């Protein structure tokens with residue numbers, strides 16, 4: 001299996017619930033290497049740009065309002081098979097449907113406020129990581 005990168009975001013509900021350490025611990029225990037991590041506040045514009053594929057969907061406005069409602073923690077991750085393994089670790093979008101032991105099942109309240117983001121493909125992982133991190137920042141930490 002190939003080494004891949006994927007983007008995690010600890011969403012504003014994760015930060016508000018004081019779960020940054022707990023969720024990051026799950027990610028690290030699952031074998032992901034953290035290449036970059038920062039705390040940022042998205043605006044409606046930057047959240048809308050990040051989730052542009054969902055523009056026009058019924059939940060888009062709610063999603064943008066939520067993602068810009070407080071601080072987020074984007075984390076660039078690296079591991080063999082990172083994209084699929086991270087999606088498995090976080091569980092289904094709606095915590096009601098998520099498997100036991102997954103991050104969303106353990107910590108999320110509902111489909112809208114679901115604690116974490118995860119890239120859905122290797123290509124999107126690259127695009128999404130570059131939304132928050134320069135390659136220089138990541139290479140510098142890759143040892």
Ligand code: ATP
Pocket residue numbers: 054059062063092093111112113114116117118119120
């Ligand atoms: P993410 O992209 O955040 O990792 P995902 O890939 O599991 O989540 P998507 O279908 O890409 O799910 O939806 C993006 C986000 O939009 C979801 O994580 C959730 O916060 C929100 N969302 C999606 N569908 C709904 C819905 N029906 N109602 C409310 N919010 C939704």
Ligand code: MG
Pocket residue numbers: 118120
């Ligand atoms: Mg998605």
